[in-house]
Amino acid sequence: MFISIDVGGTNTRLASTKNLKDIKEYRTFSTPKDFSLGIKKITNAIEEMALQSQIKAIIIGLPGVIDREKQKLVKAPNLKNWVNKPIVDLLSKKFKCRTLLENDTALGGLGEAVFGAGKKYQIIAYLTLGTGLGGARIVNKKIDQSAQGFEPGHQIVKINGKQCSCGQKGCLEAYISSKAFYQKYKTKPESCTNTKIWAEFSQKFGQGLVNVIALWSPNIVIIGGGFSKKGEMLFNLLKKFVKQNLRIFKTPPIVKSTLCDKSGIYGGFYYLKTHIK
Ligand SMILES: [Zn+2]
Structure with a gap:
């Protein structure tokens, strides 16, 4: 099972998938401004969706400028408390799988290019x-x-x-x-x-x-x-x-x-x- 997470300035969305094409389960909640609360809500939702199955990889989109080398959010005018937090480390350790990070809008554009209007x-x-x-x-x-x-x-x-x-x-x-x-x-x-x-x-x-x-x-x-x-x-x-x-x-x-x-x-x-x- 794979997990895709889209953290927006207002709402966070999560989905699980088996074939990287169809959504198996979908969750959404308002994005906490506080990072610790945010990561807690994300890990809880993943645990609920995964149940006992092994997670193969996670992708997380964050709203701001990403430092790809450091795998961190470095500037986020609409989500300041999430800047420089070790989100990739925390998720990959917790779920023992590879976790990738990208800009949320870049992932949105990619979604439209492959499956949507583009x-x-x-x-x-x-x-x-x-x-x-x-x-x-x-x-x-x-x-x-x-x-x-x-x-x-x-x-x-x-x-x-x-x-x-x-x-x-x-x-x-x-x-x-x-x-x-x-x-x-x-x-x-x-x-x-x-x-x-x-x-x-x-x-x-x-x-x-x-x-x-x-x-x-x-x-x-x-x-x-x-x-x-x-x-x-x-x-x-x-x-x-x-x-x-x-x-x-x-x-x-x-x-x-x-x-x-x-x-x-x-x-x-x-x-x-x-x-x-
Ligand atoms: Zn500006």
């Missing part, structure tokens, strides 16, 4: 907007190589702009995260039906999308995370904005993730399949 495409820009704005470039069903990761949420869209939780000023995330949305419009994105608000919002998000397309040159843009549940209205506004403002390239398809909350789980399955011999 199946037929070569180069995918995957963005996920909720607590934060994450992103990853997937090429030929592989997380594209990078020296430090992909952080489209922390592209600066305004000089000396709003303070971002990462330490920079004027990051895109500081304007469009669910927290920023609530601060500005005094309503949660999931319950907002005001078209004027969405029109304004899609301009800011659209600006970031144009930049991502210009820099990553994808065949398709896939958007996941809480905001993608807003549906057609937001997507139509976004597509319109990008078409009007991106002139250097033809606008690629901009679509909703099809695996929704489970993109990271499925990406974890495929990651294990290609990284464990």
